[in-house]
Amino acid sequence: MKKTIDVTDDQQIQVFKALADPVRLAVLKYLKHCEEPVSCGVVGKALGISKTSGSYHFKLLEAAGLITAEKIAREKYVQLQPATFERYLTNFYDQL
């Protein structure tokens, strides 16, 4: 059955879905301790996830706006986007 309750919360729900997974939480945690953008390969290796699975999770995190990505030649460099956390989490309760 398709969800029909509210259609205005899309970005909010995408953010929560992106956060509701241990692999993606581990990715965010890893990135939090990087000063610089890091390549997907480096993150994936550090966490022991396959490149296909990595590709899937980085796509979701980017779609949710929790990370940004820049492709430089062969590699894709990712970094946290703190403004999205601020916007969708920090005041979530008051904005409910």
Added chain:
Amino acid sequence: MKKTIDVTDDQQIQVFKALADPVRLAVLKYLKHCEEPVSCGVVGKALGISKTSGSYHFKLLEAAGLITAEKIAREKYVQLQPATFERYLTNFYDQL
């Protein structure tokens, strides 16, 4: 495949999973505008969800600590638990 990345984030992930669904977000939104505890039946009817499905969603919200529930005779009265939002969302980024 079982998730093996981190086993300490259980409550955090339960909270995000609970929030990553439009029915449950609608329940929380509804409760936000209630001064008093409300019965599950009243909420369910207001949102047009079946009682079985309501029972399932209220259980998840309660397990995540986002609502508390008190059974009074036939009825179960639910209300938001703002401390959980505060604890798991407000400073999520800094706690990462």
Added chain:
DNA sequence: TAAATAGTTCAAAAACTTTTGAACTATTTA
């Protein structure tokens, strides 16, 4: 006491998400 009401539980079905491996594109290195 019988019928109605509030909610739970259970198992099956439906829907959705994640992992996997193979095949692919593009870039770099030997």
Added chain:
DNA sequence: TAAATAGTTCAAAAGTTTTTGAACTATTTA
């Protein structure tokens, strides 16, 4: 130029979540 490396895409398989209806318990109302 060939081989290696970084990442993507695709379809199938595996896993998880949500909905459904029927059967149930407990309380209330007639």
